[in-house]
Amino acid sequence: MNVRQSCTAAAGILALTLTGCGGGGAEPAAQAEVEPGYLAVADDTATAEGPVTVQVDYDSQEDGGLDPQLATTARSWSLFGLVYETLVTVDAEFGFQPGLATSWEQPDETTYIFTIDTSAQFSNGRALTVDDVAGTLERLKDGVGVWAGQIGPVDSVETLDDTRVQVNLSEPYTPFLAALANSPAGILPMEEIESGQVDIATEMLGTGPFVMESHRQDQNWVFSRHDGYRHAGDVLITELRVDIVGEDATRQAALREGSTALANFSNVDALSLLANSGATMYSQQQSDFYYILINGLREDSPLNDQDLRFALNAAIDRQALSNSALAGESAPTGVTPSNLPGACDPADLPSAGVGAEGAAGLIEASGYDGEPLDLLVYNSEPVLGQMAQVIQQQLEAAGVTVNIEQLDTAAYYERTHSTVPGNFDMALGWYAGYGDPAMVTRWWNPDIAGFSAAFAGSHEDLNGLIDQAAAESEPAAREQVFTELCHTVDEYSEMVPLVHRPGIVGLNPDLLTMDLAANEGYGDFLRYLPTARPVSAG
């Protein structure tokens, strides 16, 4: 157990004990929606302007620096999204709303025409042009970032006139707008980038509500209000300070004492630990989900047997996993995140109907020789260790001995992703679920997502369904494809979706009032900060 884990564990135990003594065992706050799709809404009567401090759990750490197109983690997306705007945005129901594009049309299945907001300007005062939009999309398409794989089959981008940009896809791709709605697709100042005036890896220059003033790695970010922002009148935060605070207990203390207005937590216990603290706690349902990798590619491994992999999958009771490890703040999911429109029903998955006894029978029938299996987790996500213990007990009941190995992140990836096949039996991790059910499914095709080749085979039928899911646009037909896709993933049991990864957010209502959606696709709990309202100035 490293220093951080020791501190987290001790702080959790102590805080639980202490709050238990003082508060009489508070229950998690009810997550009722105050308005359809929202856990909280900004109080319109709060009109004060002023600075706001928020705390987040970890900093952006990208090989591409501040270049949004190379950002791979949710925290980078959130932070970069404060400065860069996208053509469209996603609303609380995962529908699409205008962003830098005031409108768009789709003349046919492979053509999108966006009309841009000509009132938008970068924080250096230059007006946004269609060339910025076209250049950004071309750069994204040709780049090496993860998002280049999500933006879809963009064939070409052309400017039609001073206000319209046309994107031509080589084939239909329904998640296109959802991919455009995340900050890696934020519109960049291409004129300054191409002329060398701006190094986008070390500077930020966007059209969004805030301007980056400073960033000290792993300490803090300071943003000021962008006075040239086209909706500047809606932004009441004059200075936004984002402190990076690694310990959950320290962020809890900050929220309790009022030194931060907003903070996120990785431990679901924060809901009860802060229940009587004056902070308002929220549990967002994120499309992100935990998965278990069952490596069927190692030579001589019993896991080469698909029947055994499926039996192990079936032996995992997802609801019990959520209840025990995530305080019931999660829910089972298939490969299409269950909180997204049209996603498959996890209760209908083939493995869901087997039951514990059935799974034990399948394991016995597979001829499994009783050789213990290792289960890897990484220590930067403490709940993975707790989930591993629950899975260990569930598989033990089905006749399988599991040895848990807790590794640091680098060692984990070394075992799971750096060699083909990966050097492990099973491993726990999580994926961002994004804003369209088809997007994350692409990681199940090793021909698209090379990293999956370390533990998953390339299956023609599955790959075909993944392509179909991306191409199909008719809702009913889409749902049908999603269902088939979920079932096929479940049967192969190589990369098995388990339960959603909840997003725990605390807000100090004496300092800030803001909107917060009940569902979130990009892990972006800072999404509504531009329209948040400081309660007291100064």
Place this chain on the structure above:
Amino acid sequence: MRAVLRWTLTRLLIMAVTLLGTSVVIFFAVRQMPGGYESVVLGPLASEEQRQAAAERYGLDQPVLVQYWHWVTGAVQGDFGISLVSQVPVIQELALRLPVTVTLALMALSAAVLIGVPLGVLTGLRSTSRSGGALGRTVAGLGISVPEFVLGSVALFVVSSVASCFSVGNLASLSGEPATLVRALVLPAAVLGLYCLAATARTTRDAVMNVLVEPHVTAAVARGETPGHIVRHHVLRNASVPVLTLLGTITAYLLGGAVIVETVFNIPGVGSYMVTGLGRHDYAVVQATVLLAAVAFIVINTVLDIAASLVDPRVAAAGGRR
């Protein structure tokens, strides 16, 4: 005097060799950690080509000996390389963090010296009385046995739950301004200082008790010297060597970064820098911070050895004979 000089030169030579050996151990140990920096920063979604490109960009594809040579020659000139994560020179970040850690260390050390030493002397002198012994044992026992992360977590919870003049949740943006720094670090320093205080009190008490039964103290009493004179001239001087050694060790430990307290309170010091660097396999950061801790330890111990030889020339004489 010549013996002391010869012994001092030997100590300095040993210090230089130890530092060189330490640099080798640090450099190669860091690289023995499974998984590379590129695995952490690029994450699982990156292709093999991207990983190789990153390794090449940061010179991690070069032979390890070449990497070591570049690092050690740079370090000698004060260039500890560039953080792979922030792309900022490590020395620049250390310059911001070292004052925070030094302030925290000095505050904790003050508690050890100003409270721990007198408490140890007092309880040592009164060791035969029931109350004196009990007090010493209680303070030392509590201070030493309660781990810093437990005490720190309790302090975090209690202070953030009640109205007080302390703020514990916003230390991430600590500035180097002395007054601000000292005020912000009072609570962490108290947590850190309790252990130092207890250890110092206990060691001082034991040292005083040991000296009190020595023949020269008995002789001083027989000569009719006053108790105050005996304590100042016979007891404290002879009891100071183990206390100085302990204080040196504590100082070196604190200057290397009070890792746990800095982590719990989110203090931007050297210790938290080391922990973050380790988690990310940010080699330049880990090497620089561990080397800094090693240098602090080695230098302070050498200085203490020399100081001890000056206080008590028998130390050098004994060392010289070895």
